[in-house]
Amino acid sequence: MLDLANSPRLRPAEAREAAHEAAALYARIGAPGDQSIADRRYVALAAAPHHYRPPNAGLGLLTPAEKRVAEILAGGATKKQAAGSLFVSFHTVDTQLRSIYQKLGINSRLQLVRAWDRYKATSN
Known part of the structure; x- marks a missing residue:
């Protein structure tokens, strides 16, 4: 659940809910360290501005x-x-690169290569 809460593909409300549920699950199984991590993630998500960009919204979002x-x-x-x-x-x-990942809703270099290849194929 905590991995889900950290996913850039999730809407902020869904990520907050996943972090909250992860914290509750860790509390039930007696994992206070992990519960603390999940609680901190929940607080961070609750305090963050709620701007959602759909995954792979396009390279048009990127600066030059x-x-x-x-x-x-x-x-x-x-x-x-x-x-x-x-x-x-x-x-x-x-x-x-971190900004690129966030704007495109991706989290790996392989996904960047695929997005760039799609972009080049459509711009030619």
């Missing part, structure tokens, strides 16, 4: 800088290589 990072990383480069070719810091690329 994020598109450049997405293109380089989808091409197989590491974050360090992308930073070098764009003349920015590793941390800038890392931050942009």
Whole structure:
């Protein structure tokens, strides 16, 4: 349930409910450490702004800088290589990649490659 609460594909209300249920389940089985983690996730979700973007809403949501990072990383480069070719810091690329994942509703490099391939196929 906690993994579900952390899913970027879930609407905020559903994620909060999953975190709340995870905390209750951990309490029932006597796992106070995990219950505390689930409780903190619930509080964070309750305090977060409630902006929902559907999964894979499209690369049109990305800034031009994020598109450049997405293109380089989808091409197989590491974050360090992308930073070098764009003349920015590793941390800038890392931050942009996290933003890309959030905006596209994805959570892996493989999903980024697939999204980028779909984007390139439709833009040609």
